[in-house]
Amino acid sequence: MRTSVRTAAVLLAALALSALGVSGTSSASADGRQHGAGAAALERVTDFGSNPGALSMYRYTPQGLGTGRPVVVVLHGCTQNAATYFDGAGWRRAADEHGFSVVAPQQESANNANRCFNWFQSSDTARGRGEALSVRQMVERTVRDLDADPSRVYVTGLSAGGAMTSALLAAYPDAFAGGGVVAGVPYGCATSLIGAFTCMNPGVDKTPRRWGDLVRAAYPGYSGPRPKVSVWHGTADHTVAPRNATESVDQWTDVLGADRTADATHQLPGGTTRSDYQDGTGQVAVRSYLVTGMGHGTPVAPGEGCGKAGAYFLDTICSTEYLVQDWSLSG
16 A cells, blocks of 8 residues: 555645546546537546556546647646646647647546645656556556657646646656646655645745756766747746745756856736746747736636636636647647
8 A cells, every 4th residue: 555645634634635536437528518519538548558647547648649749748736636627727638729639647546635735745757657657657658549740748747736746857858859747846855744735835946057956866877859838837836836836937947057046037918927948059948937817727718728727727818829839839
């Protein structure tokens, strides 16, 4: 039996998101709704590897998707499920419009009472172990099944899913080309339940080098290319303090050899400030999106057809579309 699962409920309640149930078998859509004839559905895949993290795998493949297309992994927040986040954040529409598949891992209550990914347990975030390996196996199965492009795999997630995104980028830099951390925390910020509370709020202060060393230690000796990273956070987030965005930027600019002072800033819709940090080649390696006055959640823009406003889906700016642009998923 996996350790520290039941006790994690205390922490995870602080990160809890809208509670929605999920049903489905290997042939049913994860949201339990009936889809029109011929419409693609978010479907469960049951045989994708040893699955040491005991996660469930759901996948969305737009109709007519060709070979060699990208894959995006989306990680839900606490008490959500795969379908909640997939639809709420607008990934169905984005996948249909831009032509890529989506892998939506789902945490189960048997692993975590509030269905949060166990981002603060090294047994679930280390390379080759636990939930991190389960997600990697889901990606490998999808690349095989769809003849997708293994060099164009991306990952994003909200809150606990955002923290797990950081872990995947650290543990599997050879598997992901980019990541988007939404209301999450730096990798290695906490390795225990008590430490996780402090990490979330008020946050933990480390030098960029110390943050970077934690990432480098996740895959010792790795010298290949690393994924580019964007960090999304609301300035009024009282669940996961905005300080975590600053610390995440410190971490990834150090890892990617980028400037620690923004090379450019842009004002975007929804009171959003985007800051770009370039590496030694002049390419943007890290981006920070700070949404003024936004609380804890994923930025969406239902008026533009991007996601659904609701608890922890906040009507400000379409983060999904900006991630699509940052990762050059169109075409």
